Amino acid sequence: MSPPLPLLTAQGIAKSYGPVVALRSVDFAVAPGEVHALLGANGAGKSTLVKILAGVHPADAGQVFVAGRPVQFATPRAAIQAGIATVFQDPALIPDLTVDENLRLGPVDRQRFREGLDRFGLAHLDLDTRVRDLPLDLLRLVDLARAISREPRILLLDEITAALTADQAERVFELLQDWRQQGRAAVLITHRLAEVMRACDRATVLRDGQDVAVLDTQAVDEHRLIEAMLGQATQPVSSDLGSSRARSTLGPAVLQVEDLGWNQGVQGVSFQVREGEILGLVALEGQGQDRLFQLLAGQRSPTAGQIRIDGRPRRFRSPYDAVRAGVVLVPGDRQLAVLPSQSVHHNLALPLFHRLRRWMGIPPDEGRRVAEAIRRLAIDIRAGSQVRRLSGGNQQKVVIGRWLVGGFRVLLCFDPTRGIDIQTKREIYRLLRELAGAGASILLYTSELAEIPLVCDRVLVMHAGRIVDEQEAATATEASLLTAAHGLEVAP
Amino acid sequence: MNRSTLSAPPGARSRPSPGWRARLRAAVVEHPNGVLAGVLVLLVLLTGAIQPSYLSVNGMRNTLLQAAPLGILAGAQTILMLTGGIDLSITMIATAAAYVAANQSPEGAAVAILLGMGVGLVAGTANGIGVAVFRVNPLIMTLAMSGILLGLFTSWAQTVLQGSTTVAPFIKLVGGGSFLDNRIPYSVVVWGLLSLVLLWLLRRTGWGRLLYGVGDNEVAVYLAGIPVWLVRITAYTVAGILGAIAGILLAGRTGAVDLQLAGAFLLPSIAAAVIGGTSIFGGVGGYAGTILGALILSVLNSMLTFLNVGQAIQQMVYGAIVLALAWGYASLTRDPG
CATH class of the missing domain: 3.40.50.300 (P-loop containing nucleotide triphosphate hydrolases)
Structure with missing residues (x-):
């Protein structure tokens, strides 16, 4: 049985900001019906990869495929049209506008947006509230509801659970479970390994701007994930600066x-x-x-x-x-x-x-x-x-x-x-x-x-x-x- | 763009004969005040060509008489612009101080001058508190102060400040008189002494350094454990006092006060600082350039008067030349980094 054609594939993605190399070469693939974790220590390149997949930054090299077709995103809107919706680490909402006004900035299906809010227990959210006055956890959920209202095939979630309470996170995982059954895909960036083990099928580990491992979460434990993030450098580094004093x-x-x-x-x-x-x-x-x-x-x-x-x-x-x-x-x-x-x-x-x-x-x-x-x-x-x-x-x-x-x-x-x-x-x-x-x-x-x-x-x-x-x-x-x-x- | 050569250390330019443009640019960057002095001399000669009698002790004295109050007002703007601020009430403060000095002149020149400077101190400090403590934008704060002062003095001119509108003989002497065979105006001596103080303050004191620092990066100064608010308030206080001194000198020159006494100096006071190379965004500049800027504007004024072309044309030519100077200077010295 051949594996299903990946919904999202990235090949040899590289990106530098001036002299700083953020991504050397990253290969990455997400199958339909899969929730895929993207892991790595600080500075490994996770957020850069998300920004490239979302059309925020162009890649210096490499190719992205959606459902097997090569794509080039000049703008975030191009990525959305290709079926990739993203919830960034910082909510992409303008603080001085109300929720409603923010929604009008782009194409949003109101009915589906409302259904999304409903899922997250926010059915009674007043859309005329100024974004500035909403707490961060609600903003993340509003941002997520807007993303799913676009009916994307692929959902990119950058640290979505960081600001959420446990029960809010639970609702997000329920959403991902449905997503899976509908044959769509999601990419989850998180520092919480317990979530990776629970909610994700596979995990791609980045280190120093490269993909170093793709792990099946059913087959490994959390310590194996950490090992992969670190590479082999698990020995204490010897000091040449004069050893610490007693x-x-x-x-x-x-x-x-x-x-x-x-x-x-x-x-x-x-x-x-x-x-x-x-x-x-x-x-x-x-x-x-x-x-x-x-x-x-x-x-x-x-x-x-x-x-x-x-x-x-x-x-x-x-x-x-x-x-x-x-x-x-x-x-x-x-x-x-x-x-x-x-x-x-x-x-x-x-x-x-x-x-x-x-x-x-x-x-x-x-x-x-x-x-x-x-x-x-x-x-x-x-x-x-x-x-x-x-x-x-x-x-x-x-x-x-x-x-x-x-x-x-x-x-x-x-x-x-x-x-x-x-x-x-x-x-x-x-x-x-x-x-x-x-x-x-x-x-x-x-x-x-x-x-x-x-x-x-x-x-x-x-x-x-x-x-x-x-x-x-x-x-x-x-x-x-x-x-x-x-x-x-x-x-x- | 070839601007990168500008940041190279002197001597690193190894191209055999750079074009006149590049050489001019390098000269401006390395000796900005030298270039301003050149412009000044050029303008003086040009004015002399238009009106030969201008190149005399009398002509110079008239220009300097005009330049002294402008230079002092521009000094106040320089201090504030270095912190990233500005004072649109400075000429109103000058007028108010002159009013009080005139009103108190019967009590003697010393009392009159001190009370006049007191007006500058109070109004300047109020500006400073508004900007530093209540975080009001300097444009708004000082514009409001200007309006408040105008209103106050319009009504006080009929009531509490009724009485003398002419200043004491000593103030007249300092503001308009000259010594050494009527060659050197006293007001220029006052300006010279204030200039020395300002140059010392900006170059040789911690307070001067902090003015530059606050304009350059307020957060860095704050994180270094320095009370930024106090730097700002004191800057506005000093500016207010300078404004008051300029106002009293002006009153001395004209002999009597009215509410339009200093109003015409507002934009020139800012223009002199900008032409002199002080950045309106703060952190860059100095008073030496401002002095030259004030002299250039004063000569320009005389020149336009001699041209005898009517007020409307004069205003337009003045505006155009100020714009050209400020733009040319800024575009030549803009940091390539």
């Missing part, structure tokens, strides 16, 4: 976080960072890590719990208070931190003017401090008259170097090596180790799990707003971290 030589706790919470996003988070310690933090995307950093850096006020610095409780109403207490932030997005039109010198010296009494002059030791930071970080200042002309790695060095000039007690680093070349990465890690060696306390969130053992002393794992695991960095593996990050028990 815990006994660490100083007293500098940053203590007790039962910290922010609405539903961060719940009951407690940990401490000691003098000279680098504490790692690992999480899948959207598990509350960005909110946690905002709470620690004074950008948001916690709704529960407290923060202590050197044992004293502190309330941060703004970053001014946090910096004053010695807690400084290297944000995840460099564009939030650099002054693009100012010189390297002025960028580095910025924190010197934290105190008002410095406003009416320039501190006499400014030049020395800035020169010291440039030397220590080996910042390339040939294009230093405007920071925007620097490479990404150099800009990141400027953002970190700023705090060498300004001074700090606790450094909060949010994914400081994302999108940075390997050489600069090493330099940044070496610097972090040096700073810790000199008594700094560092909280490091990173999406690059392989690097945790290189730099950290301990590592926390965050899932759904909570700290779910703590591991010694020296013995942590990508597998153990990724397993915990998915909210699963780590085998002893």
Whole structure:
């Protein structure tokens, strides 16, 4: 018996954004009547693939087939006409319009849309509500109802369940079950492996922009899925940065976080960072890590719990208070931190003017401090008259170097090596180790799990707003971290 | 597009003879104020060609007398434009300050000047609080302030500020008088001293750095633990005080005040800063360019007066030249990155 002709096929799909390769070459096929999971760690290329299949971005190379016919999507509308409907990670609804007005922006069958809402228990939703005023879970369902009202043959769902409650997710799975029986297909992107095992027939695993495995969910378990996402690198990576120091030589706790919470996003988070310690933090995307950093850096006020610095409780109403207490932030997005039109010198010296009494002059030791930071970080200042002309790695060095000039007690680093070349990465890690060696306390969130053992002393794992695991960095593996990050028990 | 050569370090250009266009562009990028100075000299000579008597101490003095209040007002705009803001009430603040100074002139010049500057301080700070704390768009905030001040002073002119509408002799002297054989106007000395202070503030103080920083990337300054709101408020306060000083000088020059005293300077004050190379979006520019911009506009004004072509044509030529200068400068210096 020959297998049925795939409903959706992708062959050799490649895509680069400038110098960044998102997809090297991906083959991918979904049969009629199949719910297919698309898996991969952060940055593996899942969302890029979805955008190509949905006609948002053109592929650089490769070919997409729908029901065996080659297709080229110039626009999202072309994809919809070919029978592919997509629910993106961020709802594709205009916040300032009502639901009804949003529907009028494209062809939507009202009757079917209503039926869709009905399925999800939203029969009484007022369509004249402004999208802005609806909670995220309802928006995702409205977006999904609109997608299915187009009667597509293939439904692409990017992280649809992330914002949904358990019973809402259940209704979505029921929909997929019907879908299956009608001989249509769905592609599900999710970080929740339990959903993959339950709702999907097969899973394609992406790693570094390539498809590395197609697994039958009936034949494998969740740990096998994680192995496939990781590849063979399940051994702890040996460190060439000087091994983590023994815990006994660490100083007293500098940053203590007790039962910290922010609405539903961060719940009951407690940990401490000691003098000279680098504490790692690992999480899948959207598990509350960005909110946690905002709470620690004074950008948001916690709704529960407290923060202590050197044992004293502190309330941060703004970053001014946090910096004053010695807690400084290297944000995840460099564009939030650099002054693009100012010189390297002025960028580095910025924190010197934290105190008002410095406003009416320039501190006499400014030049020395800035020169010291440039030397220590080996910042390339040939294009230093405007920071925007620097490479990404150099800009990141400027953002970190700023705090060498300004001074700090606790450094909060949010994914400081994302999108940075390997050489600069090493330099940044070496610097972090040096700073810790000199008594700094560092909280490091990173999406690059392989690097945790290189730099950290301990590592926390965050899932759904909570700290779910703590591991010694020296013995942590990508597998153990990724397993915990998915909210699963780590085998002893 | 060949713009990428602009970002290369000097000396890296190895093409044997770049076209005049490329060379001009490189010159403008490297010495923008040099080019502005060249334009200024050119305009002065052109004016001299139209009216030979202009190339005299008297002619220069008249231009400088006009340039001083404009340069000070443009200094206020420069400070605010660096933060990404603007002040459309600046000339109304100047007029209001002049009104108060005139009204208080019987109490003595010192009291009159201080109270006049107090008006600038209060109105400027109110602008700053609106923009920084209540997050009102600077255009709207200062436009509203302008309207409020106009209304207040229209009604006060009949009531509480009834009385003197002429200023004390000392203010007249500073605003319109000259020394050294009637060669150097006092108001130019005031402008010169203020210029030194402004150049120092913008180049040699943390506050000046923060003005650039807030205009360049407000979030970055905020995350560096700096109270951005205070930077903004103080910028509007300083601008208000500068506006008041300019208004008092103007009143001194004309000798008497009315509600149209400074109104004609509003757009020139913005144009001078833009011609001088300060970006209206913030973060880029400086006061040296603004000084040249104010001088260029003042010479232009004299030239058009000598052309003797009537108000309508004058206005059109003025507008066209300002547009050409601002556009030409912006397109030549636009960063290729």
